[in-house]
Amino acid sequence: MANDKKPVAQQQHDAIMANLRNKKYKPIYILMGSKDGTESYFIDSISQYIADNVLAPEERDFNQVIFYGADTSMRQVIEQAKRFPMMAEHQVVILREAQMAKEFDLIEKYIEKPNQQTLLVICYKGSIDGRKKYVSQAQKIGEVAAFAPLREWELNAFIEEYVKSKGGNIDRKSSAMVAEHVGSDLKRLKSEIDKVFVTFAPEAPKNITASLVERCIGISKDFNSFELRDAIVAHNIEKANLIVKHLMGDPRSGGLFAMIPTLFAYFQNLMLAHYAPAPRDATAIMSYLGLRSEFAAKAYTEGIKHYSPMKTIQIIDKFREIDAKSKGLDATANTTPEDLAKELIFFILH
Structure with a gap:
């Protein structure tokens, strides 16, 4: 059935973000794509929020480590995750490009008994077999989310939600114009919408119209x-x-x-x-x-x-x-x- 509601990927993203903003932290976050592809925008958004907000700036030198899969092994990541924080309540360990990490399945043993003071964030491009034991275990104690690329018909809802989050409104024609012109690159979509918001005076109503889209983004409002x-x-x-x-x-x-x-x-x-x-x-x-x-x-x-x-x-x-x-x-x-x-x-x- 057609769906004009908030995309499933965005719903998952927003639910995780709501818990993070309320400081309801989990010991493990597995953020991955699906068999249809990976929407890295949502993965990057969550992992970056954790990196920027869980620890105070002065706590990060000793308690926050970011690994990259191509340059490390899962064994090294787990050793770091098992350590306890120094003069802080939490430790943050982020593994980006996790699909490239050696011995990735070693994560199973760690998830059986994770360090409750560590937030281990796995950013995985592609999908992990849901039948793996550690996936179901991670779902019980942490967050597991699969972010598929948004379909063409889901872009309008994403645009409208983003505009709303910035205190604005956009009509359906205008959101369709932006979606058609920019496509499914969510980072670029946000960037193009931000161009329009720059034109508003601080206290002015932020109503995005087809004429504004035409002027700021360069799309014809009559021929699209x-x-x-x-x-x-x-x-x-x-x-x-x-x-x-x-x-x-x-x-x-x-x-x-x-x-x-x-x-x-x-x-x-x-x-x-x-x-x-x-x-x-x-x-x-x-x-x-x-x-x-x-x-x-x-x-x-x-x-x-x-x-x-x-x-x-x-x-x-x-x-x-x-x-x-x-x-x-x-x-x-x-x-x-x-x-x-x-x-x-x-x-x-x-």
Whole structure:
């Protein structure tokens, strides 16, 4: 089912951070990726917070050690973790790039009887087999979190949460513009949003609009994938073709590859909306698809008027066909991305 709520990875991150801010420390933190990849932003955020906040500056020289997997072994890390703090309540031991550490499985013996005065933080790029005994043991006494990369459809929620955390507001169109332009690099997303916040006076309302995004980040508020989606939802053929023409002619827009994720996600959700208990009721659709507002749900109640379930299935199949052609499958040597974009939009609208 479509999900417009806070991404799972962010929920895990925020829960761990809440405990840390309340000084509810655990002896072991295993922060890793998943089989689908690793979102290092959340891992780095947690480990850096621990490094910067658990100990006072004057306590760190003797009680905080940061190892790197390529330069150390798990044996050395464990020896350090077993030591007791000097003139401090805690010791912090961080192992970055843990997937490169020699003898990593030695951690199992340490986790059986960890030093309760040490915070051992394991930053692991990739996934650890959840069947390992030390993983289940670590879950009982510490924190184990797997941070997968955010999907395209989760970026809006991440952006909105970050803006909210800085005391601001951003509308859905503006967050979609930022997500489309920047992509899934969360550090860069934050950096681009910070550019917008710099423009606000200290006491002024911090409302991020499409015009601000256009001015500060350099994205067209009128010609982007989000606007194209809205034109398609309304079955506005003229506007949709105008936007496609602009996108394909602007090298900064990302062209076809920027269009497909936004539109594909919409039609996937529309397929679900067709079979919702009350598919023409915005409030019901909002609940069924896990959306944040009736405004977002109206894109689906409107789309249902123009695209039947059968047409929606055909459109989803067409996306797969266009994606294959863009990779050179079943396409002639002379086929251009512009040709594929026109073919896709024509199929959707006719």
